[in-house]
Every structure is written in structure tokens, then in C-alpha cells.
Amino acid sequence: MIAFENVTYDYPGVTALRDVTLSLDHATTTALIGPSGCGKSTLIKIAVGLLIPSRGQVRIGEQALESAHLAALRHRIGYVIQSGGLFPHLTARENVTLCARHLRRPAPWIAERFQALAELVRLPGDLLDRYPGQLSGGQRQRVSVMRALMLDPDVLLLDEPLGALDPMVRHELQQDLRALFDRLRKTVVLVTHDLAEAAFFSDSIVLMREGRIVQRGTHADLQRAPADAFVRAFLAAQQPLPPLHD
């Protein structure tokens, strides 16, 4: 569904991605994980066309991601970021339906779709006409997921969507999101720095370091056969800390 072919990306003075090749199948959930600066967010921004690769190319389905038909391709991609990225001057409803209204989808279709999504992300109706500033962090992320799903995209890209939430809200949203992914059968790419979260959500984990893919596999694969010392160290670092006094 999404294929990165020999993708390299250079920021001025820094190479964020080095010759990355990665193919993600339809209706799978993949977690991109790795330490800060490993290139996982850059990869997801390239997938939605926010960054143009210095070399290599990206395909969504059969279509190469090119600026000529970027807008149409983006309608097939949902994108959720850590801060939610909701427009503060629009209500939750306006945020979610903005693009559909702009594309002149019929009003009944929009209303029906909006209602279905609100039930899917379990947002009570009285919150839907509030502005983002009047919602909690968890509620904002639910609205953000609604917005990403509004046009029923094939691909859902989530860049640390739960990173800014407190643990209880985060736990609840993790459960809801997984149920949602299972139900929707979309190609989901989730960026996280939390291995447990990656394992909880995904069919496969892609571990990155310094712009390269170090290992790809299930959580069990990574634990059973770490590709190198870095993978071992990364796994060890994600273990719960032992108590100070035993």
C-alpha cells in the first residue's frame, strides 16, 4: 500500500534518512520506533508529502507521490500529529468537516459520516461544537482522528498521537484506537518512542537509528533475535526500572 524506495532526505547539514526502502501492506498496522532524531517522523512527513525526498520515491498504492496530484493523494491519507494540529478558530465539527465541505460533498453525506465517526471515537455530542481550546488533550486527539478519517482514507499516519497525554487518558485512548484500527482495516503507520505501545498496536515494528532501518519484525522477533547490539540496548532500555530497594 505504501512503498518507500531508496528514500534519502537531507536537512541542511544533516542527513535524516539514508536510502530507506520499506513496503507496508494493505490493512496492516506498522509502528515506527527509535530514539529521537532517528528519522521516523521525517519518514512519515515524506509519506504525506510535507517533505520531498532528496533522492528516491514514495508510492501510495500504484501512484507515485508527486506534487502534480498531491492534493488528491492526500485525500487518501489521514494524518494525526502529537499536538492534534486542530485549527483553533474552528469548532471540532468545523475542523472535522472542513475538507469534505471544501470538496462539496453532499451535506447529508457529511452529517451522516460525522455522526458515525463521533460514535467510532466515542465523543459525546455536546463536545462537538466546542473549540479546541475548550477540549481536553484526549478529546482533542479523538477529534483529530475523526478529522483524519473523514474522507475514509486508505492510509492513516499517526505521528506520536498519544505522546502529550497523561498516562490514564493515554491508556484509555490506546484501547479505543486499537479497537478502531481492527475494525477499519486500514493501512496504519504509527510513530512512537514507546516499545510497549508499538507492540500493543502493531503487526510489525520497524526500528530505526540514524536514518536507517535497523530491524523489522514483530515484538517477539525483536526480542528473540535482536539484529545487533543497538537493538539489544534499545530493548533493555524499555524494560521497567527495577525497584531501588529489593
Add this chain to the structure above:
Amino acid sequence: MTRIARLVVLMLALSCANANAGPVVIGSKAFTESVILGELATQMLRNGGIEARHQRELGGTAVLWSSLRRGDLSCYAEYTGTLRAEIYAREAAGTDAQLAALLQRDAIWASPPIGFNDTYVLGMRKAAAQKLSVMRMSDLVSHPGLRLAFSNEFLDRADGWPGLRAAYGLPQADVRGMDHDLAYRALAAGSIDVTDLYSTDAEIAYYDLVTLQDDRHYFPAYDALFLCRADVAPDVRKVFEQLAGTIDAPTMARLNAQAKLDHVPEAKVAQAFIRDALGVESRIAKDSRSARLLRRTLEHLSMVGLSLLAAVPFAVALGVLAFRRPRLSRPIFAVADVLQTIPALALLVFLIPWLGIGYAPAVTALFVYSLLPILRNTHAGLADIPQDLRDSADALGLSSRARLRFIEMPLAARSILAGIKTAAVINVGTATLGALIGAGGYGQSILTGIRLDDHALILEGAVPAALLALAVQWAFGMLERRWVRVH
């Protein structure tokens, strides 16, 4: 929109009303003598059954001369010295025949002299002059410590201070520019020692001044006369020929004193002169304070409003362009910065050859001054939108027009509105200069008030201008609370 369009048409009609077909338009410079002569001419024309209008207190010789040439004015009172030394400074205009030929070439008709020579003189307090025994201009050479202050026009023009200094070899180093009327007060207060005066000035006796004898005959004659476009009706010329030789220097000084020191309105001074000298009673329109204030307010508001109305869409569009095309932003800002630094009066004078006098150049100048604040704030408002919101908008796959309309402009609205507010407040202040080119407004009261040393009149212009600035601030505050969501 139709109401706005109608207003624009009305304003353009007003500013074009000076064309030849309409009434005879008499201009005057922004000093009392010129205003009295302008009033005198207007009343005389009306008494003769000729429709006439007085466009009073315009900002200097350049404004009047170019308006006369362009046809915005029909006639105004000028001085032969100014014609020779300033208007025809680069031409051979030494003899009367040469001057007449130049005027004929430019299609200007000159009336016979009115009867007085209003030449430049230098004035000192009598006590100070006696103490230093300065009686002639050449006596100034031996007192290099004297503080000199001259009207800005005198300081700059070639036949003013630079020529005078060269002719007498004057050594004074403390020389500054000052408004003519302020210079009198500074002289009386002892904060300066010498200033330039006109020989018919009312204040010479009032402040007990002496005029220094021009012992090297540096200053040329400044015989007053009326200049008219050659295409004015013969009846108009006849009226000015009738005025020839009727006013000598003491009479002019007396008329000046009535207006300036006794605060008699110029219209009444002229009316009284016409009654005494010619036995004719001219009718003058009454101008109550409230009617005047209303008129000035409308003039001021229309200048500020029209210029803003034009500037907002233009400057916002430029701001968006500068934001979208970073390559263009540097030249756009460079031009806007340069325009902002042009002194207002210079810009106004510069615009007269194209736009004449009145609303059109005033509104254009205010339009120019509105651009930078609105442009800058539009650009800043767009550039300040957080990267994650910009990414979200991009990722939604909105067209760039939709993104601008639904996301970027609303988010930048607060900043843009602040820019418009800044421009509006600046314009309320700058519009007071509109009076210099006949656009009226509160500046007219301020200008007249300064000229007549009439504090009440100055306040009649300054207080409403300040209140209007505050009202504009308040109105934009309301608008901001209502339109721009707090987030």
C-alpha cells in the same frame, strides 16, 4: 458596496470640481496676508456677479503655482520677488519685460501691482538692537554670537538665508528653522535674537521690533499682484484691474493686524476694507463653530476612511504575496519602507502635478502611508502560524486558496487587524496635513490657529483629532473582540 462607490464618486467629483467650467477658484498661501487677499478677491468677484470660491491656506508657493498651472486654481496673490527668485529661478526674469514674457509663455496673466511691496526684512527686539547698536544688516557681522531663526522656507530658498549670508558675509553659527509665527514668539521671549519678517507684518509694532535696513539692497522687490490663468473670463481680469494700487504697505499691515492680533476673521477684514474703500457691502457666509466642526469631521473622516478602504485590500494582498513568495518579500518591503520615509509634505507636493489639490492627493498620500503597517502585520500574522497547523492544513489536501481563506487568513486576522488599526491611527494624525493642499479636515483649524496664534482654534482642530484617534482605537478594539476569536 454601492454606498462606498457613491462616496468615492462624490469625493472624486469634489476634487475635480476645480476644473475651468466651475466657479473661479482663488487660492491663498498659509499666511494671513495671502488669506486676506484671497478673501478680498473672492468677495470682489462675487460682488461683480461672478461665482467664486476661496481655497484657503494651501501649503506654499510650489503647491499654488503647480495648481494654477494645472487648472485647479484660477488665481492667487503672488509677489514679484517670488516669481523671479523662486518660480523662474532658472530663467532670465530680471527685467519686467522678461518676466512678462515668461508669464505669457506659461499662459499666466498678471494683474497690475496691488500697491505694496512685501519684502523680506530682518527683525530684532528694539531694546536688543539698541543695546548692540545694530541698525543695518551689515551691523550683524560684528555680532557672531547672535541666535538666528528663520522660517523654513526662508532658510532653504536660494534668495533667503544662503544668499543673504553670502551677500553680507554673516558669521552666525546658531541658525535654525522655525515656523514663522513661532519665531515671533521666540523672539519676544528672548530665546532667539533675529528672524526674518515681512515688511507688512502686523507683529512689528505689536512686539516692539525694529527692522534692519537692507543697506546692500540684497532683497529684491516683492510687489504683490494677482496671477490668473490666461483663460479666465475678461470680467475676472477687470476685477483685479480695479484693485490695482488700492492697498499700500501701511494699509496691508493694518489689515494683517486686524486679522492676526484682533482675531477678526479674514472674511470680515476683507468685507470692511471693501466697504471703506469701494463702498460696496459684500455678503459673507456665516460659519458657526458647530457647522465648521461637522464639516471638518466629515472631511477628516472621508480622507482617513477612503485611504484605508483602498489600502486594506491592496496591502493585505501584498502581504500574502510577500509571504507566499519569499523572493518577492524583500523588494516589496524595501519599496514600502522607502515610501514610508517620504516626508508627508514632500509627497503631497509631488502628487499635485498628477492629482491637483484637494482630496485626491491627500487620500493618495494617506493610502501610501497605510501600506507598510498593514503589509507588515499581514506578513507577520501569516509567518507566525505554528508549523504544526501549517502541516495539518497541507496534509488535509486543501487547495492553496482554500488554505488561505479558511485557515491562514483567520489565524492571521488578529495581526492584520492590529496593522489596520495602526494605519488608521497614523492616518488620523497625518490627515491634519491635508489642510496644506486644500483637503480641509481638522488640520485646517490647527493651521489657521497657529497662523493667528489662536489657541482656541488650534484646540478646535487638535482635540477632535485626538478624540478621533482614540475612537478609532476603541472601535478596532470592539471589532477585534467581536470578530477575532480568542484562542
